[in-house]
Amino acid sequence: MTIVVLLSAGRHPVSGAPVLPRMEAQAIRIAASLGEAVGLHAGPDAEAVREALGLGLTRIEHIALPEGLDPVPALSARLAALAPDLVLAGRRSQGGAESGVVPYALAEALDLLLIPDVVAVSGGADTLTLDQSLGRGALRRVSVRGPVLATVHPDAAAPHAYAFGKARRGAVELVGAAATGVDVPQAIVEERPYRRRPKLVKGAPTGGSAAERLKAATGEGGSAAKGRLLVEPDPEEAAREILAHLRQIGVLAGPTKSNS
Amino acid sequence: MTSLMPLTTVFPGLVWLMAALALVQGLRRAALWRVGAAAPVAWLDGLVKLPKRYLVDVHHVVARDPYASRMHAVVAGGLLAASILTALAILPPIAGFRPYWFVVALAFGVTAVGSLLVGARRYPAKQKRLSAGRFQILPFLLVAYAVGGTATALLLAFGIGGVFAPLALALAAAGGLGLAFEVRHGPMRHAAAGALHLVAHPRPGRFEGRPDTALQPLDLDAPRLGSEMPADFTWNRLLSYDACVSCGRCEIACPAFAAGQPLNPKRLIQDLVAGLSPAEPAYAGNPYPGGRPAQGERGALAGLIGPDARIHPDTLWSCTTCRACVEECPMMIEHVDAVVSLRRHQTLERGALPEKAVGPVTELRQSGDPGGRPLSARTDFAAGVDLPVMADRQQAEVLLWLGEGAYDLRYGRSLRALIRLLREAGVDFAVLGAEERDTGDLARRLGDEATFQALARENIATLQNYRFERIVTADPHALHALRNEYPAMGGRYTVIHHTAFLLELIRAGKLNPVRLPDLSVTYHDPCYLARYNGETEAPRAVLDAIGVSRSEMARSGKRAMCCGGGGGAPVSDIPGERRIPDIRMAQAAETGAGIVAVACPSCTAMLEGVTGRTSEIRDIAELLLQAVEAGR
Ligand code: SF4
Numbered sequence: 001m002t003i004v005v006l007l008s009a010g011r012h013p014v015s016g017a018p019v020l021p022r023m024e025a026q027a028i029r030i031a032a033s034l035g036e037a038v039g040l041h042a043g044p045d046a047e048a049v050r051e052a053l054g055l056g057l058t059r060i061e062h063i064a065l066p067e068g069l070d071p072v073p074a075l076s077a078r079l080a081a082l083a084p085d086l087v088l089a090g091r092r093s094q095g096g097a098e099s100g101v102v103p104y105a106l107a108e109a110l111d112l113l114l115i116p117d118v119v120a121v122s123g124g125a126d127t128l129t130l131d132q133s134l135g136r137g138a139l140r141r142v143s144v145r146g147p148v149l150a151t152v153h154p155d156a157a158a159p160h161a162y163a164f165g166k167a168r169r170g171a172v173e174l175v176g177a178a179a180t181g182v183d184v185p186q187a188i189v190e191e192r193p194y195r196r197r198p199k200l201v202k203g204a205p206t207g208g209s210a211a212e213r214l215k216a217a218t219g220e221g222g223s224a225a226k227g228r229l230l231v232e233p234d235p236e237e238a239a240r241e242i243l244a245h246l247r248q249i250g251v252l253a254g255p256t257k258s259n260s
Numbered sequence: 261m262t263s264l265m266p267l268t269t270v271f272p273g274l275v276w277l278m279a280a281l282a283l284v285q286g287l288r289r290a291a292l293w294r295v296g297a298a299a300p301v302a303w304l305d306g307l308v309k310l311p312k313r314y315l316v317d318v319h320h321v322v323a324r325d326p327y328a329s330r331m332h333a334v335v336a337g338g339l340l341a342a343s344i345l346t347a348l349a350i351l352p353p354i355a356g357f358r359p360y361w362f363v364v365a366l367a368f369g370v371t372a373v374g375s376l377l378v379g380a381r382r383y384p385a386k387q388k389r390l391s392a393g394r395f396q397i398l399p400f401l402l403v404a405y406a407v408g409g410t411a412t413a414l415l416l417a418f419g420i421g422g423v424f425a426p427l428a429l430a431l432a433a434a435g436g437l438g439l440a441f442e443v444r445h446g447p448m449r450h451a452a453a454g455a456l457h458l459v460a461h462p463r464p465g466r467f468e469g470r471p472d473t474a475l476q477p478l479d480l481d482a483p484r485l486g487s488e489m490p491a492d493f494t495w496n497r498l499l500s501y502d503a504c505v506s507c508g509r510c511e512i513a514c515p516a517f518a519a520g521q522p523l524n525p526k527r528l529i530q531d532l533v534a535g536l537s538p539a540e541p542a543y544a545g546n547p548y549p550g551g552r553p554a555q556g557e558r559g560a561l562a563g564l565i566g567p568d569a570r571i572h573p574d575t576l577w578s579c580t581t582c583r584a585c586v587e588e589c590p591m592m593i594e595h596v597d598a599v600v601s602l603r604r605h606q607t608l609e610r611g612a613l614p615e616k617a618v619g620p621v622t623e624l625r626q627s628g629d630p631g632g633r634p635l636s637a638r639t640d641f642a643a644g645v646d647l648p649v650m651a652d653r654q655q656a657e658v659l660l661w662l663g664e665g666a667y668d669l670r671y672g673r674s675l676r677a678l679i680r681l682l683r684e685a686g687v688d689f690a691v692l693g694a695e696e697r698d699t700g701d702l703a704r705r706l707g708d709e710a711t712f713q714a715l716a717r718e719n720i721a722t723l724q725n726y727r728f729e730r731i732v733t734a735d736p737h738a739l740h741a742l743r744n745e746y747p748a749m750g751g752r753y754t755v756i757h758h759t760a761f762l763l764e765l766i767r768a769g770k771l772n773p774v775r776l777p778d779l780s781v782t783y784h785d786p787c788y789l790a791r792y793n794g795e796t797e798a799p800r801a802v803l804d805a806i807g808v809s810r811s812e813m814a815r816s817g818k819r820a821m822c823c824g825g826g827g828g829a830p831v832s833d834i835p836g837e838r839r840i841p842d843i844r845m846a847q848a849a850e851t852g853a854g855i856v857a858v859a860c861p862s863c864t865a866m867l868e869g870v871t872g873r874t875s876e877i878r879d880i881a882e883l884l885l886q887a888v889e890a891g892r
């Protein structure tokens with residue numbers, strides 16, 4: 001079975017350091033569980049994806065492309081030559097030179113079946129079974145024959161640990177540079193990572209144990225302590241109180257006037 | 261008379277025969293060390309210093325168990341003296357001098373007393389921490405040799421021959437040759453390997469009175485990283501493991517063992533010993549908690565770590581690198597170096613970190629913080645407090661290293677207290693702010709040397725841009741990395757722990773705390789301050805300066821028990837039967853103190869996390885601030 005993992009020059013969502021995007025690292029874990037896989041990267045520099053060698057790939061093919069050139073034609077040409085049974089890719093960008101559209105463009109160019117949001121893959125060359133995430137933990141199992149391109153969902157198994165020694169031994173091979181291509185339109189916006197600023201909570205207690213501070217912050221001794229204590233109320237009254245409270249905190253809508 | 265003549269030759273001859281047998285047995289074992297990697301050893305220096313290392317450094321550790329200390333002095337001293345004196349009698353003039361044999365008899369008599377002391381530790385019931393197996397025969401061999409020797413020497417002294425002589429000699433021969441035979445696999449190996457280990461010790465700095473505790477840097481271009489099999493250790497490390505006398509002192513000091521995690525440092529060392537040769541007799545001490553049987557291949561090239569190998573990976577990841585075992589080991593074995601060397605192979609070559617540790621180590625590598633938090637958020641704890649940043653100042657007397665604890669809400673309080681004290685004392689200080697990266701301590705302890713070295717290089721480059729006299733930090737892990745481990749990476753700084761710095765300020769009259777005699781406090785020593793850096797006095801002196809009523813836990817100072825927070829153990833989270841911090845808090849509760857004083861963000865987090873705690877956890881800086889503010 002031939003497996004290809006598409007690799008991109010990503011950025012760490014917080015530090016901005018050049019890293020392999022997490023979902024692609026997850027894709028490598030899936031690929032490595034199925035057999036030998038090769039990484040494929042098109043871009044100016046392979047250094048950015050070398051990390052993949054420490055995560056479970058032993059070989060990366062690099063198509064050298066000038067900065068800013070659309071990688072899709074080069075990638076689809078190489079994929080057509082490799083004729084893989086399974087292509088794995090990340091699902092969306094996390095802030096670097098990657099794009100969630102590339103897998104779709106490739107699937108269209110190669111007339112491949114695309115299955116998005118995959119969390120696990122099993123099976124062999126003839127039939128593949130893919131578990132697709134439908135969000136909130138729901139899964140759908142899909143069985144396919146023939147080659148398929150799948151994008152990986154963040155709920156897939158966490159990436160393997162990076163092994164420095166393996167990365168050292170792995171190989172990056174330069175495969176024919178496809179010079180033809182179209183420029184990708186450059187965005188003219190400034191991008192900055194979002195960062196939450198610290199807020200000073202007025203009147204927050206600074207001393208005491210963690211339990212005391214939690215109590216103060218969650219309002220025990222505050223608003224919650226203002227509640228009424230009913231000792232052995234009759235069920236009707238208890239129910240009314242509970243409903244009133246739920247309405248007050250906005251869990252239930254106001255009373256309906258159905259009996260009038 | 262004629263029957264006496266041979267005895268004066270045969271008896272010394274026996275000792276020479278013993279020496280020859282011991283040598284042969286020793287060499288058979290020593291041949292195995294040669295599979296190890298080369299190591300630089302200052303032979304001459306080591307040989308010259310051997311007596312001092314033995315009599316001072318080893319004795320310092322042995323003497324913590326007064327019974328064992330006396331026992332060993334008597335039995336080893338007697339054995340050596342008696343054997344050497346007898347061996348010298350091979351010279352006819354000495355052999356013919358009857359009073360000489362009285363002296364020999366006396367030496368053997370002393371040995372006999374020592375042998376009984378050895379026996380009393382094992383019979384009728386063996387002390388729990390000791391190993392059985394071949395060690396159980398040791399007292400009999402000793403008694404036979406000593407009693408046989410005494411009798412023979414007395415016969416010679418009185419000039420009596422007859423039927424007694426061959427009997428006494430046979431007894432001495434049985435015991436003596438038995439002891440010599442045991443040099444290869446048995447208890448007596450510790451004597452030969454131990455002496456050689458003291459000469460060729462991989463950390464000679466230990467004997468020079470300074471804490472030689474920095475992990476040795478790994479050459480990342482080496483063909484194989486870390487240790488996978490016995491042959492990957494240097495030869496003098498293999499030798500050092502052979503010095504283990506199975507006394508179990510490390511075992512009773514080990515927090516992971518106490519918590520029922522699958523680690524027993526004695527067993528670990530014995531597995532390294534046994535891993536080297538299939539001929540090694542079976543281990544006869546306490547097992548790894550959880551009772552995993554020994555299995556897997558043995559031999560110089562057999563893998564040591566794996567679910568099916570001799571040492572389970574969980575054993576490796578349970579270690580908090582607290583060095584309690586190293587501190588207690590009378591044979592000066594370096595357990596933590598062994599653990600880290602094995603971890604390095606697991607992490608660097610196999611990517612086999614424990615599942616839960618992968619995230620933090622990955623974040624550390626990619627973003628310079630194990631939580632993947634923005635570096636600029638490190639100073640968030642100080643919102644509302646004026647915190648000078650180096651980038652704006654370019655220089656300051658003191659660079660305050662914040663460490664990972666700064667991200668923690670609870671620990672932020674300790675740091676705010678420290679900052680207020682520094683302001684109060686008028687200290688000229690600044691922080692690196694968003695330029696501070698993690699020191700890489702966590703990565704290094706978990707075997708990820710590549711990430712540690714990368715972070716160290718980045719931090720050293722940053723520090724190069726600024727002028728400061730000293731680095732002050734409240735984090736002993738950062739202190740250890742910056743002070744002891746960065747020099748090998750090219751960064752040399754004067755690093756001082758906040759407790760020592762605060763003490764300086766008090767002594768200089770810059771902080772004027774009042775006395776708080778109503779507080780009852782017990783101080784918990786952080787491993788990375790007390791054992792790794794030998795600093796136990798400053799924090800106590802600060803507490804004494806504020807006049808709290810201070811009590812000590814049973815285990816304190818350099819022998820304190822770990823909180824469970826070091827060595828990446830909290831992120832690896834290997835399950836046990838109990839939690840280490842719970843055990844430590846119970847020890848603190850025994851003192852009856854209302855406050856447990858801490859001086860480390862990891863200890864703060866671990867001990868604060870103990871449920872049902874009755875005492876408060878306060879950093880030394882918080883207590884001092886309280887005393888300073890009470891004075892205004
Ligand atoms: S360093 Fe501490 S946890 Fe590790 S083996 Fe030694 S005593 Fe046990």
Ligand code: SF4
Pocket residue numbers: 503504505506507508509510511525526529585588589590591592593
């Ligand atoms: S390693 Fe040291 S402390 Fe532990 S059993 Fe061996 S000699 Fe004793």
